[in-house]
Amino acid sequence: MKNLLLLALSILLFALACSKDRGIFLKNSGIKEKKFTEAPGEKLKEAATPPEKKTIASDDDLPIVGKQGTELWLEPEDLLLPDGTRATYPIQVEILEVYKPKDMILNRISTLSFRRMLSTAGQVNITASKDGKPLTLSKNNSTSINFPATSKVDHEMALFYGVEENGSLNNWVGADTTTKTPPLLPSRDGYSAFPSQLGWINVDKFINSVEPITAITFQSEYPTIDKIEIYLYFPDLKSVMRIYGDKSGLVPIGSKVKLIAISITDKDEWYSFSLETTVQDKQKIDIKLAPTTKEDLMKYLDTL
Amino acid sequence: MIKINLTAVILLLVSSALYAQDKIAFGLSGIYNFPLQTAGGGFRIQIPVSDKMFLVPQVKYMPGFNTIEEVFGGVNLHYNILSNTVSRGTKKLVVPNRPALYVAAGVQYNKWLNYEPSANSKVKASNVIPEIGLGISAGTNFIRLFVEVKYNILWQESYGEIGVLFFPFNSRIRKNNCP
Numbered sequence: 001m002k003n004l005l006l007l008a009l010s011i012l013l014f015a016l017a018c019s020k021d022r023g024i025f026l027k028n029s030g031i032k033e034k035k036f037t038e039a040p041g042e043k044l045k046e047a048a049t050p051p052e053k054k055t056i057a058s059d060d061d062l063p064i065v066g067k068q069g070t071e072l073w074l075e076p077e078d079l080l081l082p083d084g085t086r087a088t089y090p091i092q093v094e095i096l097e098v099y100k101p102k103d104m105i106l107n108r109i110s111t112l113s114f115r116r117m118l119s120t121a122g123q124v125n126i127t128a129s130k131d132g133k134p135l136t137l138s139k140n141n142s143t144s145i146n147f148p149a150t151s152k153v154d155h156e157m158a159l160f161y162g163v164e165e166n167g168s169l170n171n172w173v174g175a176d177t178t179t180k181t182p183p184l185l186p187s188r189d190g191y192s193a194f195p196s197q198l199g200w201i202n203v204d205k206f207i208n209s210v211e212p213i214t215a216i217t218f219q220s221e222y223p224t225i226d227k228i229e230i231y232l233y234f235p236d237l238k239s240v241m242r243i244y245g246d247k248s249g250l251v252p253i254g255s256k257v258k259l260i261a262i263s264i265t266d267k268d269e270w271y272s273f274s275l276e277t278t279v280q281d282k283q284k285i286d287i288k289l290a291p292t293t294k295e296d297l298m299k300y301l302d303t304l
Numbered sequence: 305m306i307k308i309n310l311t312a313v314i315l316l317l318v319s320s321a322l323y324a325q326d327k328i329a330f331g332l333s334g335i336y337n338f339p340l341q342t343a344g345g346g347f348r349i350q351i352p353v354s355d356k357m358f359l360v361p362q363v364k365y366m367p368g369f370n371t372i373e374e375v376f377g378g379v380n381l382h383y384n385i386l387s388n389t390v391s392r393g394t395k396k397l398v399v400p401n402r403p404a405l406y407v408a409a410g411v412q413y414n415k416w417l418n419y420e421p422s423a424n425s426k427v428k429a430s431n432v433i434p435e436i437g438l439g440i441s442a443g444t445n446f447i448r449l450f451v452e453v454k455y456n457i458l459w460q461e462s463y464g465e466i467g468v469l470f471f472p473f474n475s476r477i478r479k480n481n482c483p
Contacts, residue, residue, distance in 0.1 A: 019460035020339045021424035023371060275425060290423035 036223040040264045048106035051096035068097040069148035078141035087130045096125040101233045102301035110242040113172040118204040119238045147191040159183040162200025209252035216248040220287040233258045322397040323445045324475040333467025342370035355389045355396040358382040373417040380410030403442040433458045
């Protein structure tokens with residue numbers, strides 16, 4: 001038994017030890033001869049897990065359960081057609097579950113509400129349609145979504161809705177908490193949400209950090225920053241920040257952060273840069289992209 | 305001549321003589337970094353801390369014929385999980401030809417002499433790296449072979465090391481093998 005364990009350990013050592021990165025010199029990567037695409041984010045989205053498509057034909061099909069454990073109770077009497085009439089079975093539903101940092105990055109999501117950092121317990125994007133016509137939730141509805149807890153249930157969590165602009169999710173707005181039923185209730189193994197709208201729905205809370213805040217500045221010799229998708233992931237805060245331009249939003253000094261920068265050439269060659277650091281006041285980070293593959297990058301994102 | 309030497313080595317290995325506990329040892333080794341395919345050499349001192357534990361300061365050099373020329377200096381702690389010692393009353397005695405299997409953990413200072421920025425952004429010209437590993441050693445009271453595989457946790461690189469340990473201060477007196 002002991003020898004088997006040792007053998008397994010030895011195999012593990014070799015299996016893990018596969019990094020040849022130190023032998024790939026940046027001067028030889030020929031990066032300056034490459035033409036980088038203006039929209040690497042679109043390529044990232046293509047690498048994201050697509051939403052699950054389900055048809056609800058009767059009450060027996062409820063709840064809809066996503067691959068990551070989200071439960072959705074959605075009945076046609078709660079759904080309105082564009083002309084204001086109530087929907088009937090069957091209805092088509094698309095559900096996209098975003099619980100892992102990898103999925104947030106690939107879906108280009110920031111957990112920010114009016115530039116303030118949110119700590120997230122997971123997000124879903126739910127759309128419903130009837131014969132191709134989009135459906136909306138009626139004002140008084142009995143729809144509920146059960147979010148599984150990926151870590152300990154946090155009683156300070158609240159419900160937020162995503163605001164999209166030009167097809168891009170760029171803000172989270174807190175749900176109305178003055179209603180008779182609270183929009184979010186913690187349960188033993190997750191959260192029960194009672195949304196007033198479909199679309200992007202997020203279980204979050206504002207981060208509690210008392211540390212002073214700063215903005216991180218990014219620079220890249222080649223390609224220019226505008227051709228690089230940059231994300232900051234704060235593992236202790238469970239927060240993701242997408243960077244627009246060369247400066248981050250305000251982040252707490254002293255917090256642990258993982259930086260992921262991705263750029264893609266017009267020939268679909270993938271380049272990346274990653275860095276794990278602790279946020280310092282007025283920090284500047286020089287992004288040095290190195291060649292990678294889409295598969296290796298996905299493996300790295302899985303480790304976040 | 306070769307036949308005689310081989311016979312002598314086999315005889316040495318099959319005889320289960322007992323000796324007093326190991327004293328300080330000195331070692332020379334050859335090293336091969338598997339992912340980078342670079343080779344070099346090392347020198348070490350093995351200091352016994354207990355009958356199962358050893359402190360091993362070491363230096364390593366990967367010469368300029370490799371793409372990466374670098375030196376390492378550090379210390380490892382070895383712990384025998386399959387021991388080559390036996391108890392005789394209150395005494396612990398060493399059976400040198402019995403293989404000792406050990407786990408190793410330590411820290412190394414690395415100086416990359418011909419440093420160039422690489423795809424591994426964690427690596428600088430000077431680095432401090434933690435490592436873990438597994439090794440086996442066996443031989444005679446004065447000379448033992450060792451084979452190790454180590455894993456650099458920070459850079460996710462593994463390397464193998466094969467070498468010889470010399471025990472110049474070990475007692476020459478064989479202990480009685482009777483119970």
